[in-house]
Amino acid sequence: MKILHIIPSVASVRGGPSKAVLEMVQALINQGVETEVITTNDNGDNLLDVPLNKKIDYQGVPITFFPRFSPNTKSIREFAFSRSLTWWLMKNIQNYDLVHIHAIFSYPSTVAMMIARWQKVPYIVRPIGQLCSWSLSQKAKKKQFYFSLIEKANLEGSKLVHFTAEQEQQEASPLNLKYNSFVLPLGLNIPSQINQAKLKLHQIYQISKDTPIILFLSRIHPKKG
Numbered sequence: 001m002k003i004l005h006i007i008p009s010v011a012s013v014r015g016g017p018s019k020a021v022l023e024m025v026q027a028l029i030n031q032g033v034e035t036e037v038i039t040t041n042d043n044g045d046n047l048l049d050v051p052l053n054k055k056i057d058y059q060g061v062p063i064t065f066f067p068r069f070s071p072n073t074k075s076i077r078e079f080a081f082s083r084s085l086t087w088w089l090m091k092n093i094q095n096y097d098l099v100h101i102h103a104i105f106s107y108p109s110t111v112a113m114m115i116a117r118w119q120k121v122p123y124i125v126r127p128i129g130q131l132c133s134w135s136l137s138q139k140a141k142k143k144q145f146y147f148s149l150i151e152k153a154n155l156e157g158s159k160l161v162h163f164t165a166e167q168e169q170q171e172a173s174p175l176n177l178k179y180n181s182f183v184l185p186l187g188l189n190i191p192s193q194i195n196q197a198k199l200k201l202h203q204i205y206q207i208s209k210d211t212p213i214i215l216f217l218s219r220i221h222p223k224k225g
Contacts, residue, residue, distance in 0.1 A: 002095065003028065003035040006112040007102040008080040009042035010063065015219060017128045020186045021102055025061045027187055037061060038088065040068040040080045040108060053084055064088070081107045089115045099123040100162075104130050104151050105143060113154035125155060126162040131172035134223055155179055 005025055010018045021037060028035045036055065041048040047070065050056065055064045066085035070077050085108055093099065099116050103109045104127050116123040129135055136143055155161060161181040163169040169183055194200065202209055218224040 001033055001097050003033060003098045003100060004093070004096040005035065005037045005100045005102065006089075006108055007037065007039050008106040008108045010037065010039050010058070011043040011048055013044040014042070016186075017102055017126075022059055022061050023187060023189060029061075035062075037063040038085060038108075039063060039065060040082050040085060041065045042068045042077075042080050045074075045077075053088075079107050086111050086115075093121050094119050096121065098159075100126065101158075102126045103128050104155070105146060110150060110154065113157065114150070117154065117157040122159040123157075124160045124162050125158045126164070127155075127168075127172070129168055131175060132168060133171055133174075152177065 005021055007017065007021050008014075010022060012018060025035050025037055041050055041052060047068065048065065050058065050065045052065050052067050055062050057063075058065075066082045066088065068077070069081040069083070089112055093112075093115055099112065099121055101109050101112050101116075101123055104125065109125075113123060113125065115121075136147075156178045158179055161172075161179050163172070163181055163183045164186050166183050169181055172181075198213065201207070201213055202211075207213070
């Protein structure tokens with residue numbers, strides 16, 4: 001089986017989804033599945049310093065990076081438009097048995113779903129929480145228009161929608177979309193335990209042994225509570 005993964009960015013500045021797709025593809029390769037990633041060189045306000053328009057090894061994963069359109073307007077940069085990514089998909093998407101698309105409301109993901117539908121290539125969508133009520137309430141009018149015009153048909157045209165938690169699946173249900181979905185949590189590579197980690201933290205940051213340390217495993221962001 002030959003699988004293509006598509007995501008707007010694999011830069012660490014984009015958080016969990018970027019990390020997850022790299023580990024997901026590594027796990028598939030370890031199982032003998034032929035798979036690769038296409039994405040843009042997006043890196044937030046900057047661009048990743050990587051070769052473009054050719055497959056490279058990036059953190060142990062085969063990835064082809066395409067140039068992101070980068071005007072001064074942030075909202076347009078964030079959309080991650082890429083003309084060369086579009087043409088590549090038009091020419092190559094039929095070479096894959098399955099396309100796994102990560103994110104919605106972003107140009108690479110949207111155009112990948114549209115091209116897959118037109119060329120009748122089965123695809124799975126991982127909406128990365130963007131169908132939840134909080135996410136949909138951000139820039140709500142723009143998203144409502146975008147959703148009604150394009151993304152609703154893209155989601156309903158998918159083979160499956162991939163949720164990573166039951167709560168995410170439940171929060172999307174009020175949209176009453178006609179698709180099949182499944183819940184599969186993301187796998188994690190657990191790092192080795194660090195002996196006397198608490199003591200080392202106090203030493204590194206020169207904190208008194210009596211001062212408690214709170215570890216927050218997420219972004220500092222309203223969505224994370």
